[in-house]
Amino acid sequence: DIVMTQSPLSLPVTPGEPASISCRSSQSLLHSNGYNYLTWYLQKPGQPPQLLIYLGSNRASGVPDRFSGSGSGTDFTLKVSGVEAEDVGVYYCMQDLQTPRTFGPGTKVDIK
Amino acid sequence: QVQLQESGPGLVKPSGTLSLTCDVSGVSISYNNWWSWVRQPPGKGLEWIGEIFHSGTTNYSPSLQGRVTMSVDKSKNQFSLKLSSVTAADTAVYYCGRTGYDNDDKSVARWGQGTLVTVSS
Numbered sequence: 001d002i003v004m005t006q007s008p009l010s011l012p013v014t015p016g017e018p019a020s021i022s023c024r025s026s027q028s029l030l031h032s033n034g035y036n037y038l039t040w041y042l043q044k045p046g047q048p049p050q051l052l053i054y055l056g057s058n059r060a061s062g063v064p065d066r067f068s069g070s071g072s073g074t075d076f077t078l079k080v081s082g083v084e085a086e087d088v089g090v091y092y093c094m095q096d097l098q099t100p101r102t103f104g105p106g107t108k109v110d111i112k
Numbered sequence: 113q114v115q116l117q118e119s120g121p122g123l124v125k126p127s128g129t130l131s132l133t134c135d136v137s138g139v140s141i142s143y144n145n146w147w148s149w150v151r152q153p154p155g156k157g158l159e160w161i162g163e164i165f166h167s168g169t170t171n172y173s174p175s176l177q178g179r180v181t182m183s184v185d186k187s188k189n190q191f192s193l194k195l196s197s198v199t200a201a202d203t204a205v206y207y208c209g210r211t212g213y214d215n216d217d218k219s220v221a222r223w224g225q226g227t228l229v230t231v232s233s
Contacts, residue, residue: 001174035217039219039221041158041221043158048209048224048225048226049150049207049223051219051221051222054213054219055213055217055219058218060219060221061218090157092157094158094160099163099171100160100162100171100172100173100174101148101160101163102160103150103157103160104157106157106158
């Protein structure tokens with residue numbers, strides 16, 4: 001199984017300031033088709049996971065452009081250019097290159 | 113607008129079978145994507161349970177293999193999860209979802225609101 005790790009696990013942020021979350025996989029997520037099969041989800045309190053970024057760097061429909069994903073192979077980053085109060089919750093990375101799909105442990109983002 | 117809604121008993125006895133159904137609206141269950149289940153124990157992270165294609169092809173988590181069964185009912189546009197021999201460790205919020213990519217390599221990922229299943233006598 002591909003093991004996903006994230007850092008930090010907790011991230012207090014100041015509104016308007018940037019934030020960055022790292023995700024690493026135990027195997028490369030780069031497919032021969034050129035895509036990195038890495039997805040980012042945000043789970044707000046009491047809600048299901050909502051899709052933010054797919055294939056490593058593609059923003060999902062309706063996701064504000066302050067969210068961006070980057071990286072390739074085994075190292076990926078989610079950046080928020082200026083955190084807003086509505087961005088609090090737990091951020092998960094997930095690999096969907098192969099089964100079993102696996103999630104990172106999650107990064108809890110809250111407001112300082 | 114694609115919507116998914118989980119339903120099923122909220123309480124299951126130890127050693128019993130957990131059975132959940134996911135009603136899908138806004139898209140045909142015969143669309144070429146995966147139909148998935150994940151779960152989240154109280155206060156913990158997300159765990160992938162498995163996925164099923166409309167053809168019946170399945171992929172299950174190795175840690176649950178042997179206890180999990182998924183099925184699709186095209187006539188009702190729904191899919192189902194059965195987990196046998198449950199213990200307290202299976203207590204979790206269970207989410208059904210649509211996952212995979214469309215023909216333009218855009219993710220179709222979307223999850224239902226989730227349903228809490230408690231295993232207790």
